[in-house]
Amino acid sequence: MMNQDIDILIKQYTTGQMTSGDIKRLRRLVANSNNKELALMFEQLWSGYEDKVNVNVPSFDEVTERLFKLERESQRKTWTRFLMKPLGTAAAVLIPVIFVFYVTVRENRDLKKFITQKTVVNVKSGEKADIRLPDGTKVFLNAGTTLSYANDFGLHERAVKLNGEALMDVTSDPSRPFVVETENVFVEVLGTQFNICAYWGSGFCETTLLEGSLKLTTRNKISHNVTISPENKATYRKSSDSFSIVSTSTYFETAWVRGELVLRSATFDQIMRKLELRYGVTIEMIGNKPNNNNLFTGSFNEDNVHNVMKILQNHYDFTYDNRDGKIYVKFKK
Numbered sequence: 001m002m003n004q005d006i007d008i009l010i011k012q013y014t015t016g017q018m019t020s021g022d023i024k025r026l027r028r029l030v031a032n033s034n035n036k037e038l039a040l041m042f043e044q045l046w047s048g049y050e051d052k053v054n055v056n057v058p059s060f061d062e063v064t065e066r067l068f069k070l071e072r073e074s075q076r077k078t079w080t081r082f083l084m085k086p087l088g089t090a091a092a093v094l095i096p097v098i099f100v101f102y103v104t105v106r107e108n109r110d111l112k113k114f115i116t117q118k119t120v121v122n123v124k125s126g127e128k129a130d131i132r133l134p135d136g137t138k139v140f141l142n143a144g145t146t147l148s149y150a151n152d153f154g155l156h157e158r159a160v161k162l163n164g165e166a167l168m169d170v171t172s173d174p175s176r177p178f179v180v181e182t183e184n185v186f187v188e189v190l191g192t193q194f195n196i197c198a199y200w201g202s203g204f205c206e207t208t209l210l211e212g213s214l215k216l217t218t219r220n221k222i223s224h225n226v227t228i229s230p231e232n233k234a235t236y237r238k239s240s241d242s243f244s245i246v247s248t249s250t251y252f253e254t255a256w257v258r259g260e261l262v263l264r265s266a267t268f269d270q271i272m273r274k275l276e277l278r279y280g281v282t283i284e285m286i287g288n289k290p291n292n293n294n295l296f297t298g299s300f301n302e303d304n305v306h307n308v309m310k311i312l313q314n315h316y317d318f319t320y321d322n323r324d325g326k327i328y329v330k331f332k333k
Helices: 002-014 020-031 035-051 061-075 078-086 087-105 107-118 268-279 305-312
Strands: 117-122 129-132 138-141 145-151 158-169 178-181 185-191 193-198 204-211 216-218 225-228 231-238 240-248 263-264 283-286 296-300 318-323 326-331
Touching: 061 268, 185 193, 185 204, 193 231, 216 231, 225 231, 225 240, 263 268, 268 283, 296 305, 305 318
Parallel strands: 158 178, 283 326
Antiparallel strands: 117 145, 129 138, 138 158, 145 158, 158 193, 178 185, 185 216, 193 204, 204 231, 216 225, 231 240, 263 296, 318 326
16 A cells, blocks of 8 residues: 555656645655565566657666766755756656655665775686676676675765786766776776786786776785786785886786687696686695796686696696595605
């Protein structure tokens, strides 16, 4: 019954029959509705406008983007004046939907709590994910990666937290810099494409720039920063608290996006870790491991981890077997 009352009031608004008392009543109804009722009512209203009104109805993403833009540019009084102005047909369709969403966000306690929470994307070992953030930014996540951001992402700021590796194509918005928070470094961009590898606990953050510009700032008490240009890679090492910058073709750094596994001067421990992430397996080592000075460089495009292990046996002196869901690596004396 409550949803029907809200529906009737919004229809009165679109026909210009809503009084100031009706607006107050609508606010109260929305504030007292639960999330399921609001979601169902909102969905029905949206489909109704699309089906029955002969205008170019914007998508939900477009409406929320306009809402966020208006929120940044105006105060609540401006909203009141805007809602009371005479409306054309297209505006009459758009404003009620924005109005309901606006009232919901402002006055429904459950949804206020929802906006303060975070969206978390977890990518398991052996998997990858391709997502699009609310501002249109494209993010390709590598195995074993976690990306999180506030549910009101884009309303006031664009900030994400990353644990792992990602290739990002950031939507340009000079008024709201895009910030990536890693364990040791903040990466700030205005609109660019870059690859970042920063698994927590690894002690380093590697950022490769494909397009645009990047500013990296350490998270220490005494912070320092560097700015890099395209086809350059900045590596921060926690042990020395320093950056190193080298030029690169970006081919190796983005090989994982193409399904390749590229190793550059990697220790045996690093190789096994990359195999675990890439193929979603668990590797346990038995006996003495190779000296860390025995580094390996190579590229693999194998679908099966066992094919890679056989190739590595030509470089390292070990045997292995697969049992109990694990790969056991044993080094010869």
